[in-house]
Amino acid sequence: MYITSQASRSVGEALKNLKADAINGYFENRDCSINYYQYNNTSQYIKKYFGGSLQDEIPLYTTNLTKRLIKRISLVYKNAPIRDVDDRYYDLMGSKDHELKMFERIHNLIGTIAVKISWINGKLVRTPILEYEPIFNEDDMINPEAILYRVPHPVDSKMQKADDHYVYWSASEHYKVDAKGNKIHINKKDVNPYGILPFVFIQPDTIIDEHFNVGALDIPECNKQIDIAMTMLQHHIRSAGGQFVINGRVDQNNIEIGLNKVVVLEDGSMSNISSNTNVNNIIEGIKFQLQNVAINHHISFDFGINGNASGVAIKVSNLELLESREDAVENFRMIEKEMFKIEQRVIEVEAGLILDKSFGIDFKEIEFPDPQQEMAQWEFKFKHGLADPADYLMETNPDGFESREDALQFIKDRKIQSGVSGNLLNALKTDPENSNV
Numbered sequence: 001m002y003i004t005s006q007a008s009r010s011v012g013e014a015l016k017n018l019k020a021d022a023i024n025g026y027f028e029n030r031d032c033s034i035n036y037y038q039y040n041n042t043s044q045y046i047k048k049y050f051g052g053s054l055q056d057e058i059p060l061y062t063t064n065l066t067k068r069l070i071k072r073i074s075l076v077y078k079n080a081p082i083r084d085v086d087d088r089y090y091d092l093m094g095s096k097d098h099e100l101k102m103f104e105r106i107h108n109l110i111g112t113i114a115v116k117i118s119w120i121n122g123k124l125v126r127t128p129i130l131e132y133e134p135i136f137n138e139d140d141m142i143n144p145e146a147i148l149y150r151v152p153h154p155v156d157s158k159m160q161k162a163d164d165h166y167v168y169w170s171a172s173e174h175y176k177v178d179a180k181g182n183k184i185h186i187n188k189k190d191v192n193p194y195g196i197l198p199f200v201f202i203q204p205d206t207i208i209d210e211h212f213n214v215g216a217l218d219i220p221e222c223n224k225q226i227d228i229a230m231t232m233l234q235h236h237i238r239s240a241g242g243q244f245v246i247n248g249r250v251d252q253n254n255i256e257i258g259l260n261k262v263v264v265l266e267d268g269s270m271s272n273i274s275s276n277t278n279v280n281n282i283i284e285g286i287k288f289q290l291q292n293v294a295i296n297h298h299i300s301f302d303f304g305i306n307g308n309a310s311g312v313a314i315k316v317s318n319l320e321l322l323e324s325r326e327d328a329v330e331n332f333r334m335i336e337k338e339m340f341k342i343e344q345r346v347i348e349v350e351a352g353l354i355l356d357k358s359f360g361i362d363f364k365e366i367e368f369p370d371p372q373q374e375m376a377q378w379e380f381k382f383k384h385g386l387a388d389p390a391d392y393l394m395e396t397n398p399d400g401f402e403s404r405e406d407a408l409q410f411i412k413d414r415k416i417q418s419g420v421s422g423n424l425l426n427a428l429k430t431d432p433e434n435s436n437v
Contacts, residue, residue, distance in 0.1 A: 011148060011168055011177055011181065014133045014135055014148045014168075015133075015148065015166060015177060015179075015181055017133050026212070027130070027131045029217065030110040030111075030130060030131075032045060032220065033066070033109055033110050033215075033217055033219075033220040034106075034109070034110065034130075036066040036219075036220035036223050036224070037066045037067050037070060037105075037106075037109055037220070038067070039062075039064040039066075039067065042062045042223070042224075042227065043060040043062050043227075045224050045227075046060060046062075046224060046227050046228050046231065047060060049228055050231060054235065057235075057238065058231070058234050058235055058238055060227070060231050061227060061230040061231040061233075061234050062227045062230075063223065063226055063227055063230060065219075065222070065223045065226065065290070066109070066219050066220045066223045069216075069219050069293070069294065069297065069299065070105050070108055070109050070216065070219065071105065072297075072299050072321075073108055073216070073297050073298070073299065073321065073324070074101075074104045074105045074108050075321070075322075075325045075328070075366055076104050076325065076328050076329055076332050076363060077097065077100050077101040077104050077332075078101075078366060079363075079364040079366075080097040080364075081097070081336075081361050081362060081363045081364065082361070082362045082364070083336075083359070083360070083361050083362075084358070084359070084360035084361070084362075085340070085355070085356070085358070085359055085360075086355040086356040086358075088353060088355060089343075089347075089355055092122075092123060092124055092347055092351065092353075093123075093124055093343075094123040094124045094125055094126075096124070096126065099125075099126045100126075100332075102128075103115060103126070103128055103202060104328075104332070106128055106130075107202045107204070107215060108215050108216055109215050109216055109217075109219070109220075110130070110214070110215045110217070111204060111212065111213045111214040111215035111217075112201065112202065112203055112204070112211065112212045112213050113128050113129065113130055113201070113202050114128070114129040114130075114132055114147060114149070114199050114200070114201050114202075115127070115128055115129070115199065115200045115201075115202060115339070116128075116129055116198060116199055117198045117199070117200070117339065117342045117343055117346055118198070118346075119346050119347075119350040119351075122351070124343055124346065124347070126339075129147075129149050129199070131149060131150060132147050132148065132149035133147070133148045133149070134146075134147055134201075134211050135147065135148065135170075136211070141209070141210075141211065142207065142209070142210070142211050143201070143211075144197070144199075144201070144211065145170060145171065145197065146168065146169060146170035146171075146173075146197070147168075147169050147170075147197070147199055148166055148167070148168050148169075148177075149166065149167055150164055150165070150166050150167075151164075151165040151166065151167055151176070163178065163179065164178070164179045165177070165178055165179075165184065166178075166179075169192065169197060169198065169199065170192065170197065171192060171195060171196055171197050172191070172192055172195070173190050173191065173192055174186055174187070174190060174191065174192040174193075175190040193349055194342075194345050194346060194349055195345070196342060196345055198342055198345075198346060199342075200335060200338055200339045200342065202335055203331075204331075205327050205328065205330075205331045216297060218293055218296060219293055219297070222289055222290065222292075222293040225289055226286055226289055226290065229282060229285060229286050229289070230286065232282065233279065233282050233283070233286070236275060236277045236279055236282065237279065239275055245270070245271050246268055246269070246270050247268055247269045247270075247271075297321075297324075298318070298320035298321040298323075298324050299318075299321060300318055300320075300321070322366065325366065329363045332363075333361060333363070336359075336361050337359055337361075340359045344357070378392055389407075389411055390404055390407035390408050390411060391407075393407040393410065393411075394407050
């Protein structure tokens with residue numbers, strides 16, 4: 001199914017492969033999954049299953065399950081990691097944590113993606129490339145040595161029309177081509193200024209011998225099946241009153257059916273056939289589909305039947321999910337290191353800075369909320385002098401108290417306000433013995 005190519009082939013051949021029906025079908029499935037993730041016109045994928053006049057009677061029922069489930073399994077960047085790098089890097093890294101959190105979710109949804117490292121307005125910017133043709137060396141059919149991808153342009157705009165152009169990158173060359181394969185120069189010699197391929201390819205930890213690997217495509221597929229079932233459920237609920245049947249010559253009768261209407265028939269009879277559909281069985285079937293796909297991705301939930309659970313209970317029930325996160329963390333640790341090497345080179349070329357090569361990263365552990373345990377821990381710290389109220393404010397509200405001085409000032413202001421309030425209350429109190437009233 002996947003199209004590979006040798007390093008010696010022409011860009012024209014790569015362009016042809018990028019347009020091939022097989023790879024287009026593969027990318028169409030990924031686009032469908034992204035539409036479900038974005039909850040973007042997902043009714044288009046189920047309307048063909050409801051013909052006749054059914055769509056005139058009830059609207060198609062769609063749900064936004066894909067994004068919620070993908071967010072549940074994307075835990076590597078749930079909390080921003082701590083990077084041990086050259087201090088100058090932080091001023092140039094841009095919105096890396098936000099971008100990688102988004103890339104993790106897209107990667108978990110559709111599988112293999114490419115991430116382009118760019119320099120825009122004095123900052124590093126990372127862009128996901130979802131549809132591309134990798135070009136390989138015959139000795140390595142997993143890691144591309146060049147890449148060809150289409151220049152994104154607005155496809156839904158009626159005002160903006162653009163011809164398809166494609167971008168080619170290798171370690172030494174960089175230029176564009178049009179849909180016919182004609183070269184469009186970006187610089188005089190079509191040179192890649194970085195001398196390396198400025199792309200990182202995010203692969204799942206299940207990669208074996210192919211470059212393109214799928215992600216959790218069963219989640220949007222389950223979303224589609226549930227949308228179909230929910231639409232059928234609405235149909236059965238609407239038809240719970242049964243189907244009216246008239247025996248006789250209908251054309252001679254002016255028939256109007258409604259809650260406040262009387263039906264008069266001449267030479268005919270009317271009856272009602274009730275539906276035997278068990279709505280509860282449909283609901284249980286929908287729950288089963290959702291639970292089944294959740295189990296496939298180590299997600300545990302009980303539809304709220306067991307009420308609120310403690311942090312420890314939640315952690316135990318999600319043990320498989322946490323173990324899966326450990327594998328994903330090691331995968332992204334390698335990706336971060338590879339990305340930093342590329343970013344170093346981009347910064348060196350664009351900003352003229354040579355950063356220290358040392359790189360370390362610490363991914364924070366996932367903590368489940370347990371208010372009672374958290375309260376007990378803080379009381380222990382206060383009692384033994386391990387923390388004070390300023391530490392508590394900085395830990396629980398880091399955005400509101402960026403420094404210890406801010407927290408101490410807040411505590412001081414609160415004490416002053418408490419003192420003023422206390423003096424006011426004392427002044428309002430009346431001494432019965434000295435009162436003239």
